[in-house]
Structure formats: structure tokens, C-alpha cells
Amino acid sequence: MPAKSEEKTVAKTIIRKKFTGVVVSDKNNKTIIVRVDRVKINPKYKKRYTVSSRYKVHDEKNVCKTGDKVTFVECRPLSKDKRWRVIK
Numbered sequence: 001m002p003a004k005s006e007e008k009t010v011a012k013t014i015i016r017k018k019f020t021g022v023v024v025s026d027k028n029n030k031t032i033i034v035r036v037d038r039v040k041i042n043p044k045y046k047k048r049y050t051v052s053s054r055y056k057v058h059d060e061k062n063v064c065k066t067g068d069k070v071t072f073v074e075c076r077p078l079s080k081d082k083r084w085r086v087i088k
Contacts, residue, residue: 017073019073020036020069020072021069021070022035022067022069023066023067023068024066025066029062030060030062031056031082032086035053036052036054056081056082058082058084070086070088072085073085
């Protein structure tokens with residue numbers, strides 16, 4: 001068993017979820033609502049259909065406007081519903 005000084009330090013890499021979507025609302029202060037569309041396929045009939053999800057995203061400088069395309073990542077909880085932060 002190696003001594004404590006010889007143990008290797010393993011750097012933890014945090015894998016964060018990343019999404020791209022369209023801003024549908026920017027009425028709140030420092031918060032935008034982003035719609036993310038995904039295409040799903042019905043397993044039996046193989047028909048494609050669109051499913052959309054809405055996320056509350058933190059926008060520190062209030063630069064995003066309705067209709068903008070944004071990329072956001074997971075972060076610590078900022079409020080009851082906000083767990084996302086804008087990166088682009």
C-alpha cells in the first residue's frame with residue numbers, strides 16, 4: 001500500500017449538459033426563457049415529431065433578446081427553477 005505522499009491526485013472533470021435553443025422571453029431581470037427543440041421518432045410507426053422543452057436560464061448582463069439563438073450549460077441552482085447559465 002503506497003504512502004499518502006505517493007498517492008496520485010486525480011483531477012475530477014465535471015461533465016456539464018449543454019443545450020442550444022431560441023429565446024422566447026426576456027421579460028424577467030437577469031433571466032431568459034429558452035425553448036429547446038428535439039426530434040423524436042415513434043418506435044412503431046417511425047414517424048418523426050418535434051418535442052420542445054423550456055428552460056429558465058441566467059443572463060447576468062441582460063444582453064439576450066427574444067429570438068436570439070443561445071447556448072447554455074448546467075450550473076449550480078441559482079433559484080427555485082434556474083439551473084442553467086448562458087455561455088454564448
